[in-house]
Structures are given as C-alpha cells and as structure tokens.
Amino acid sequence: MLEPLLGSVSSERVLMFLFARKEGYAREIARFFATDLDPIQKQLDKLELGGVLVSRTAGRTRLYTFSPRYPFLRELQSLLERGLSFYPPELRESLVMVRRRPRRRGKPL
Amino acid sequence: MSQAELAAFVQSHLRARGITAILSGGACVSVHSEGRYTSADIDLVNAYSVNRGAIRSAMQEIGFTEQARHFVHPDTPYVIEFPPGPLSVGTEPVRQIQELDFSTGTLELLSPTDCVKDRLAAYYHWDDKQCLAQAVLVARAKDADIKEIARWSRAEGMMDKFRLIRAQLSRPGG
Numbered sequence: 001m002l003e004p005l006l007g008s009v010s011s012e013r014v015l016m017f018l019f020a021r022k023e024g025y026a027r028e029i030a031r032f033f034a035t036d037l038d039p040i041q042k043q044l045d046k047l048e049l050g051g052v053l054v055s056r057t058a059g060r061t062r063l064y065t066f067s068p069r070y071p072f073l074r075e076l077q078s079l080l081e082r083g084l085s086f087y088p089p090e091l092r093e094s095l096v097m098v099r100r101r102p103r104r105r106g107k108p109l
Numbered sequence: 110m111s112q113a114e115l116a117a118f119v120q121s122h123l124r125a126r127g128i129t130a131i132l133s134g135g136a137c138v139s140v141h142s143e144g145r146y147t148s149a150d151i152d153l154v155n156a157y158s159v160n161r162g163a164i165r166s167a168m169q170e171i172g173f174t175e176q177a178r179h180f181v182h183p184d185t186p187y188v189i190e191f192p193p194g195p196l197s198v199g200t201e202p203v204r205q206i207q208e209l210d211f212s213t214g215t216l217e218l219l220s221p222t223d224c225v226k227d228r229l230a231a232y233y234h235w236d237d238k239q240c241l242a243q244a245v246l247v248a249r250a251k252d253a254d255i256k257e258i259a260r261w262s263r264a265e266g267m268m269d270k271f272r273l274i275r276a277q278l279s280r281p282g283g
Contacts, residue, residue, distance in 0.1 A: 049178070051193035068234035071197040 002083045010039040012083075014047065014064075019080040020095035023065040032095075052076070112187055113140050114213045116151050119171065119189060121214030126167045129156045131196050131206060132218035133227060135243070140209070141221045142246040150179070150188045156196040164191055198226040199233075199265045221251035225278070226261050232274075233267040241274060248278040255279060 006012045017029045026044055030037045044064050047053040054067040066073055084092060110118065116132050123130050132140070135148030155164065165175055173180040173189065180189040196203045198219070207220045219227060228244035231237040247253060255278055262271035 049193065069197075069199060069230050071195060071200050071202070074200065 001086055002079065005079070008039075008043070010035070010043045011047070014040060014043045015052075015076070015080055016084060016087075017095065018053070018064060018066060019077060020084065021098060023063050025061045025063050110185065110213065112136055112148070112151060113209070113216055114211045115185060115187055116153065116218075117209070117211040117216035118213035119151070119168075119173075120153065120217055122171050123153075123164070123167050126163070128159045128164060128167060129217075130154060130164075130191060131156050131203075132216060133192065133196070133224075137218050137224045138228065138243040138247055140216070140218060141224050142243075142250045145246050145250065146243055149186065150190055152190050152192050154194055154196050155191045156194045158194045161191075198223050199230045199261065201261065201264065221247050222254040222257055225253045225258055229258070229262070229267075229271075229274075230265070233262075233265060233270050241277075245274075245277050249280045252280070253278065 002012050002016075003009050006015060013033045013035070014029055017024050017032060026037055026041045029044075030040045033040075044053065044055075048055055048064065051067055052070050053064045055062050055064045057063070066077070070076070084095070087095070113136075116136060120130055120132070130153035132151065133154045134150070134152030135146065136151045138146045139148050168175070168180045168189070171182075172184070173182045178190060180191075203219060203223055205220055205223075206217050209216045209218065218224075225244045225248045228240040228247070231240035232244065248255070248258075255275070258278065259268075259271060259275070262268055
C-alpha cells in the first residue's frame with residue numbers, strides 16, 4: 001500500500017506493525033506477516049539508525065517503538081493511519097485487535 | 110586536546126568537506142555547564158543527512174576508525190557518534206547554532222536554551238532523570254531562556270511536566 005513511499009514491503013510492514021501495536025520485536029513482526037526474519041531485522045536496524053525508532057531490551061528480546069523525538073513522527077503516523085484504513089478488514093483487525101491488558105499469571109483462559 | 114577542542118577539530122575537518130555536524134547531547138551539556146558534567150562521547154548530529162560513507166572517509170582521513178556505530182581514535186578516549194538528522198529539539202527544527210572558537214577550529218553547537226530543550230525532551234518522553242539534571246545544570250549555568258522553554262514545552266504537549274520542574278531551571282535567588 002505505502003511501499004512506493006516507504007521504500008520496501010519490509011519497511012511498510014515494520015512501520016505499520018509498530019503503529020498498530022505500539023511496540024514489537026523482529027521475530028514477532030516476521031511471524032505476523034509470515035515472512036523471513038532477516039529483511040525485517042534489517043529494516044528495524046535501518047529505522048533505528050535513522051532515528052525513527054528506538055529500542056530497549058526486555059529479557060533477551062529487543063523491543064522497538066517509534067522514537068517520540070523523531071521530528072516527523074506526527075506526520076508519519078498520520079500517513080500510516082491513512083494507509084491502515086485501506087488495508088483489508090481482516091488484516092487491519094488482526095493488527096489492531098490484540099489483547100493489551102495484563103493477564104495474571106496462572107489465570108485460566 | 111579537550112573534548113570541546115577535539116569536537117571543534119573534527120567539525121572543522123568535516124566542514125571543509127561539506128559535512129555539517131552539530132554538537133549535541135552530553136558533550137554539549139559539558140561545554141555549557143563548564144565541565145560540571147562530563148561525557149565520554151561526542152554526538153555530532155548529521156544535520157543534513159550526509160551519506161554515512163562520506164562521513165566514514167572524512168573521519169578516516171584524520172585517523173578515526175569506525176566501530177559499530179561510532180568512531181574511535183587511538184590518541185583519545187572520546188568516542189564520536191553521528192546521530193541522524195535533521196537537527197531538532199523535540200519536533201521543532203533548531204533555528205540558531207552557537208559558535209565558539211578554539212585553537213583547533215570553530216565549534217558549532219546547540220545554544221544553551223536548545224541544549225536545555227534537548228535534555229528535557231528525554232526527560233519528558235522517557236522520564237530520564239539524568240537528562241533533567243543535565244538540563245538544570247545548563248539552564249542555571251547559562252541563564253537559558255525560560256520563557257522560550259515554556260513555549261516549546263507547550264508545543265510539545267508537555268506543559269504539565271514543565272510546570273513541575275520550572276523552578277529548578279532558574280538559579281536559586283535568580
């Protein structure tokens with residue numbers, strides 16, 4: 001959808017995933033889009049190096065989010081929001097409708 | 110060579126090759142706080158997003174080698190990094206660059222007021238208390254423009270947080 005603007009399918013996937021989910025890690029994004037890990041990791045690295053994303057570690061996982069200090073963040077997120085509205089409803093829903101509230105350890109489903 | 114002298118030397122070399130790299134981050138705090146804060150790295154913001162290869166070549170000419178995302182030199186403990194541009198404080202572009210002359214060249218850096226904003230951005234977004242302490246150091250050492258910082262904080266949507274720390278930015282009794 002936004003690939004011509006964002007440069008590659010992987011770049012769009014990374015940015016759209018993080019826009020919808022607020023944070024994520026390489027394997028999670030690759031798994032969601034059923035794609036190889038390598039191009040996703042490369043895009044995460046590139047976007048972090050460019051100041052668009054920041055990362056932190058949680059255990060052994062490197063979690064990425066948008067950098068709140070990226071000067072074009074508002075405009076980028078507007079573009080992603082608009083792009084997301086054109087996604088197929090099932091894909092949009094599976095990106096957005098994810099349980100975010102805490103789940104107590106040991107709680108039955 | 111002091112940190113500021115080294116930064117001025119590197120900047121001058123890069124400038125001669127058409128690369129604009131402005132001192133920001135902890136080293137900028139160090140200069141404005143007159144050494145009351147020390148930083149081991151030198152952040153030179155790649156203001157106009159010059160190709161990394163051009164920076165690498167220019168740095169190699171003065172004996173630096175690239176290690177991961179930073180540059181090192183055997184004769185200095187300081188590590189040089191080139192954070193990506195554009196040069197901004199929060200979501201606003203930096204309008205005015207301060208210049209300081211050293212025997213090694215002219216140092217271009219954020220003004221004290223922009224340096225305070227830069228540190229406060231990290232405090233506002235990540236609650237980084239170290240950056241708040243650095244902002245306070247610079248604001249007090251250099252009488253930063255508190256009115257301008259208030260305007261910027263409002264534009265960043267951080268007025269509530271600014272109100273909490275406003276008193277700390279002024280010199281006691283100042």
